[in-house]
Amino acid sequence: MEQKSLNSEHILIVRCGEVALKGTNKPYFERMLLDRIKKLLKKFDGVQAYRHEGLIFVRADKELNPDLKPIIREVGKVFGVASISPAMESESNMEAIGRTAVEYMLRAIEERGVKTFKVEAKRADKNVPVKSPDISRQIGAAVLKGCKVLKVDVHDPDCRLFVDVRHDLSYIYQDKIPGYGGLPLGTNGKGMTLLSGGIDSPVATWMMAKRGMLIEAVHFHSYPYTSQRAQEKVEELASLVATYCGRFKMHVINLLPIQEQIVQNCPEEETTILVRRFMMRIAERLAKDTGCDMLITGENLGQVASQTAEALVVTDASVQMPVMRPLIGMDKVDIMDLAQEIGTYEKSIEPYEDCCTVFLPKHPATKPKLDRILHSESKLDCETLIEAAVASEEIIEIRPA
Numbered sequence: 001m002e003q004k005s006l007n008s009e010h011i012l013i014v015r016c017g018e019v020a021l022k023g024t025n026k027p028y029f030e031r032m033l034l035d036r037i038k039k040l041l042k043k044f045d046g047v048q049a050y051r052h053e054g055l056i057f058v059r060a061d062k063e064l065n066p067d068l069k070p071i072i073r074e075v076g077k078v079f080g081v082a083s084i085s086p087a088m089e090s091e092s093n094m095e096a097i098g099r100t101a102v103e104y105m106l107r108a109i110e111e112r113g114v115k116t117f118k119v120e121a122k123r124a125d126k127n128v129p130v131k132s133p134d135i136s137r138q139i140g141a142a143v144l145k146g147c148k149v150l151k152v153d154v155h156d157p158d159c160r161l162f163v164d165v166r167h168d169l170s171y172i173y174q175d176k177i178p179g180y181g182g183l184p185l186g187t188n189g190k191g192m193t194l195l196s197g198g199i200d201s202p203v204a205t206w207m208m209a210k211r212g213m214l215i216e217a218v219h220f221h222s223y224p225y226t227s228q229r230a231q232e233k234v235e236e237l238a239s240l241v242a243t244y245c246g247r248f249k250m251h252v253i254n255l256l257p258i259q260e261q262i263v264q265n266c267p268e269e270e271t272t273i274l275v276r277r278f279m280m281r282i283a284e285r286l287a288k289d290t291g292c293d294m295l296i297t298g299e300n301l302g303q304v305a306s307q308t309a310e311a312l313v314v315t316d317a318s319v320q321m322p323v324m325r326p327l328i329g330m331d332k333v334d335i336m337d338l339a340q341e342i343g344t345y346e347k348s349i350e351p352y353e354d355c356c357t358v359f360l361p362k363h364p365a366t367k368p369k370l371d372r373i374l375h376s377e378s379k380l381d382c383e384t385l386i387e388a389a390v391a392s393e394e395i396i397e398i399r400p401a
């Protein structure tokens, strides 16, 4: 995502990926996308986002000599953005475009050592009288005239100069910086994510938010077996996720009373799966209270004893709400790569204890049977335990880091 931007660029062309495929719903998705971009750009002076001729633009006031890099970084985090191009703007006539292209390329020579180029023009507005190949040829000739050191290389140029000719204005740019794609936040319901301090659940949360889902979170701890610092780590991790999905509420719940009851009353090898079923039920309760449509976990088939096919079936049977497990079929290395990419990995691997590691059985059941689990649970007053846990919740406002 890190990209050097030329000094003369002061416009960003923001392309929406799937949003563009939304047919009659397109205006709604575009509005949501633009709203999100505007919100994130509030902290920059002299920067505005708007729609024009079917595209979304971000304009930085040239007078303020804007540094586009932090702006690109913010826009790049908006779900629904497929790519971003820092561009120069010109009036839509050949002479003006030629002049702007020369100015652009003089900068490219100075700042990037460009020696060869190729113009690739396209007409978004077919009423423009000159055809695309002719635009390319004319602008190429203007650049050659204005930048004597440059040569044309149609096969492997240092700079592919894109010229996008539109009705009112035209745009000249070189780079297409990829965004994450996805759909704008708020266009696909709300999910209650079970957020631990590990590698997986922040990535799972990010993946669902990327599809437009608003986020609310629950975190379980076993204080004083788990430390205050461990909880702070989770809050910091949540703040990193919030840089993408916006601020959200995190419900923090002490699971220790439930864990103690399980340890005292149920077979040791069932501890993990029983704890997990309680987590799910508490999460579902909170989800219903806060208008969430589904639960989200970082579970992944076969990763640990509690994530075998049999264990997932028994976990699922504890709730009625759909459980989204976006990482289910991924390999751990790929999850780790994605965690690196989105910036949560380093925080996740900080070594703090997790409530799941408290009372960890020596030989957890990898093939739990639902009837046996239900029998063990019958020894517990599940409803009272869940209600007490929910009643003792603490709610934390998570803000973007």
Ligand code: ATP
Residues within 6 Å of the ligand: 193, 194, 195, 196, 197, 198, 199, 200, 201, 202, 218, 219, 220, 221, 279, 296, 297, 298, 299, 303, 304, 306, 307, 354, 355, 356
């Ligand atoms: P992670 O890296 O996300 O912690 P994991 O591989 O360690 O996952 P588990 O500890 O079995 O796997 O947890 C599976 C899922 O259960 C997690 O991805 C998360 O969604 C949820 N979970 C686990 N521990 C907690 C917790 N302390 N608070 C909230 N959710 C949790």
Ligand code: MG
Residues within 6 Å of the ligand: 196, 197, 198, 354, 356
């Ligand atoms: Mg974990």
